[in-house]
Structure formats: C-alpha cells, structure tokens
Amino acid sequence: MKPYALSQPLTLHEASAQIAADGADALPLGGGTALMLMMKTGVLAPAALVNLRQTELQWRRIERQPEGDLHIGALVTLSQIEHEPVVRQAVPALAQTMKRLSNVRVRNVATVGGNLAHADPHMDLPPLLCALGAHVLAISGQQQRQIPVEDLITGYYETSLGRGELIASLVVPAQQQRRSSYVKITTRAADDWPTIGIGISLDIESGVIRSSRLFVGAATDRPTRLQAAEQILAGRQPSETLFQQAGEAAAAGLVLRGDERGSASYKKHLLQVHLRRALLALAVDGGGAS
Ligand SMILES: Cc1cc2nc3c(=O)[nH]c(=O)nc-3n(C[C@H](O)[C@H](O)[C@H](O)COP(=O)(O)OP(=O)(O)OC[C@H]3O[C@@H](n4cnc5c(N)ncnc54)[C@H](O)[C@@H]3O)c2cc1C
Incomplete structure (x- = not known):
C-alpha cells in the first residue's frame, strides 16, 4: 500500500477544511472497513487520510428528539445502531437490518457516515433509509445542508457530496403509524x-x-x-x-x-x-x- 499521512482533527469542521485544502489527495477515514480494502487493492491511493474518530462526541451519539426524529451521529457504529434500545423502539427495522449486515467485526468498527458515503450499490442500509424518508446533514467548512438519502447516492461509488463535504449525521424522521x-x-x-x-x-x-x-x-x-x-x-x-x-x-x-x-x-x-x-x-x- 502506498504510504500516506494521517491527521487526527478534533472537530468535523476542521476535518472538512483540511480535506478541502488538500485537494483530491486527502480522504476522510471513518471505520476504515471499506477504505482500507480499496487502498490495499490499489483502487484508491490517497496521499493523506483524515481520521474522523477523534472529532466531537456528539457525532458518536444516537438521540431521539422530542418530536420523535432519530439523530444518529456519523461516527456511530453499525453495532451501536443494532443494540441501542431507542433505535429498536423507534425504528425496529433499522436495528434488525444490522443482524445480517456483514459480520460483527465489521459492524463494531464501520460507521454510519462511512457506510453512506461508500455508496456501493449493494449496501443494505440505503434502500431502507430511502424508504424511511431519511436524510443526512452534511457539513462543508462552516456551511451545512440536508441531503435526502435518495439524492445522496448518485451512482456506483458516487455521491452528491462535494470535496471536503462530510456527513455529520443521519436523521430518520418520526415514523408515527408507518x-x-x-x-x-x-x-x-x-x-x-x-x-x-x-x-x-x-x-x-x-x-x-x-x-x-x-x-x-x-x-x-x-x-x-x-x-x-x-x-x-x-x-x-x-x-x-x-x-x-x-x-x-x-x-x-x-x-x-x-x-x-x-x-x-x-x-x-x-x-x-x-x-x-x-x-x-x-x-x-x-x-x-x-
Ligand atoms: C467483509 C465485509 C463484508 C461486508 N458485507 C456487507 C453487507 O453484507 N452489506 C452491506 O451493506 N455492507 C457490507 N460491507 C460494507 C460495510 O458496510 C462498509 O465497509 C462500511 O459500512 C463502511 O463504513 P466505514 O466507517 O468503515 O467507512 P470507511 O471505510 O472509513 O469509508 C468509506 C468511504 O466513506 C468515506 N467517508 C467515511 N466517513 C465519511 C463521512 N463522515 N463523510 C463523508 N465521507 C466519509 C471514506 O473516505 C471512504 O470513501 C462489508 C464490508 C466488509 C469489509
């Protein structure tokens, strides 16, 4: 694997600014389960990785808002989603989907942000999240915007995220009687x-x-x-x-x-x-x- 520089910013805004400044040579690192495989096989060869795992705690939390929406930080692991009682209560299908998504070693490390940004058309989560009407909150420098999951994935390993734009959280709206x-x-x-x-x-x-x-x-x-x-x-x-x-x-x-x-x-x-x-x-x- 080609050598790369590793940085560990303490905020997501800092990470986003760093990737934008480094041009096409820097990539964000979530759990690394997809990225590392692509680097080992030579599909990707970034000069720098920006590790998101040291950023603010808020991106590692799952919270249910008073109106019932579920906010899932981008650094939340797939295992957290599987086991968090609030997810099972609010959207049982989401927790249950995890049980057959890859294996426990991958789920313990993979993050929801990395999962959605990877945009492999075979992923399990995107079709369910689209059906649930979920969107992501993406940040780029000091800007932020909402992107429905159905508009996020635009083709094979392609997303509508701009350079340096990072998924900060996933929002699953209250499902009420659905x-x-x-x-x-x-x-x-x-x-x-x-x-x-x-x-x-x-x-x-x-x-x-x-x-x-x-x-x-x-x-x-x-x-x-x-x-x-x-x-x-x-x-x-x-x-x-x-x-x-x-x-x-x-x-x-x-x-x-x-x-x-x-x-x-x-x-x-x-x-x-x-x-x-x-x-x-x-x-x-x-x-x-x-
Ligand atoms: C053995 C194996 C089996 C698998 N089986 C399945 C399966 O059955 N079903 C399934 O759905 N998936 C499967 N997967 C894929 C797995 O779900 C993904 O590898 C994982 O979710 C990616 O998350 P990550 O945090 O590790 O992403 P990473 O590997 O860290 O990153 C993936 C991509 O997203 C970018 N990125 C990371 N975080 C962000 C962010 N916050 N904002 C913007 N860009 C970001 C990275 O630069 C990279 O391009 C499997 C993977 C493995 C290794």
Whole structure:
C-alpha cells in the first residue's frame, strides 16, 4: 500500500477544511472497513487520510428528539445502531437490518457516515433509509445542508457530496403509524452481500394504504424507487391480489443489472416474489427485517 499521512482533527469542521485544502489527495477515514480494502487493492491511493474518530462526541451519539426524529451521529457504529434500545423502539427495522449486515467485526468498527458515503450499490442500509424518508446533514467548512438519502447516492461509488463535504449525521424522521421492513435476499451465506435488498414503508390507516415508499438495492447503480408499485398500492385495501400486482409492476418497469450474485432476470424474479411476500407480512403483522 502506498504510504500516506494521517491527521487526527478534533472537530468535523476542521476535518472538512483540511480535506478541502488538500485537494483530491486527502480522504476522510471513518471505520476504515471499506477504505482500507480499496487502498490495499490499489483502487484508491490517497496521499493523506483524515481520521474522523477523534472529532466531537456528539457525532458518536444516537438521540431521539422530542418530536420523535432519530439523530444518529456519523461516527456511530453499525453495532451501536443494532443494540441501542431507542433505535429498536423507534425504528425496529433499522436495528434488525444490522443482524445480517456483514459480520460483527465489521459492524463494531464501520460507521454510519462511512457506510453512506461508500455508496456501493449493494449496501443494505440505503434502500431502507430511502424508504424511511431519511436524510443526512452534511457539513462543508462552516456551511451545512440536508441531503435526502435518495439524492445522496448518485451512482456506483458516487455521491452528491462535494470535496471536503462530510456527513455529520443521519436523521430518520418520526415514523408515527408507518410500518417498515427490509428484506435481504442472499444466494450465499445469510450475511453475505445481498442479491437484492428491498426497503419498504407503508402507511395503513383504517384498513387502507394511504401511501408507500418502496426501494430496491443491489439491482441498479443506486437505490431505485419502485414508483409503479407504489401507485398500485395507493388508496387500496391490502390483499394478496393487490400485492401480487405490485410485485409484478415493480419488476416489469425496472431495468436491472446482473452481477456475480445473480443475473438480471433472476433478480427481477426475486423482486417480484419477495416484494409481494414482504408487503403481505408488513400488512398482517407489523415490521422488521428478514
Ligand atoms: C467483509 C465485509 C463484508 C461486508 N458485507 C456487507 C453487507 O453484507 N452489506 C452491506 O451493506 N455492507 C457490507 N460491507 C460494507 C460495510 O458496510 C462498509 O465497509 C462500511 O459500512 C463502511 O463504513 P466505514 O466507517 O468503515 O467507512 P470507511 O471505510 O472509513 O469509508 C468509506 C468511504 O466513506 C468515506 N467517508 C467515511 N466517513 C465519511 C463521512 N463522515 N463523510 C463523508 N465521507 C466519509 C471514506 O473516505 C471512504 O470513501 C462489508 C464490508 C466488509 C469489509
């Protein structure tokens, strides 16, 4: 691996300024689980790494705001999300998704900021976070802005973050009566990268589906919204026939990309079958991840 300089700023603003000043040669370091692999294989060869792990404590905390929103600092590890009671209470699907996301060694180190900035289209969290309507708070120098997770990931390993712009926190809005789940389908080990992953959020009131947010991951170059299926569900009563139609519509309207975990046509079939099953499970008994 090419030698690199390592700095340890004490604030996220300082880290952001340093990366912006160093040009394309400096990269932020979260848990390092993705970055180090990319450096070892020569995909990335930065001259400097800016370690974010010494920055303010506030970026390592999970807090539920009085209005119910969940604020998760960028340096929070995936294990913290898995075990924090407030996450299980507010968004059970988020905590449950962690159980099959890689392995405990990775989850103990990987950070939520690094996870989202990595932007591998096979990641488990983004489709669920898109379905939940989550956004990140990004800082650049003294500026800050909100970016919906669905606008953050723009392609293979690409995000809408500017140079030196850092994810400071993730905000998951209060879900109120909405039910959510994440379905991970693997063709190898249960905790392997997904062949496809489906994030679902349903708002059912008085026996009618008011609205839904459905996203599929590991199918295209970014989490993809399943709008045709959402339109079929809107204003209708849950039923097996309706969910069958939604599964068919989701698969019909999508151009998928195959990879080493499944061909495009196989992924399409998985999407159709598992979206139907997951909608049924969610309409009948609540939420979670499988
Ligand atoms: C063996 C293995 C198996 C895995 N299996 C899965 C799986 O099944 N499902 C899944 O979803 N993921 C899987 N992963 C990926 C894993 O989730 C990511 O490696 C991890 O979440 C990245 O987080 P990190 O903090 O280690 O990021 P890092 O490696 O530190 O950084 C990743 C990228 O984000 C940038 N970055 C870091 N922090 C920030 C920030 N705050 N703001 C802006 N940019 C930042 C870095 O410069 C780098 O480009 C696996 C990884 C490994 C090693």
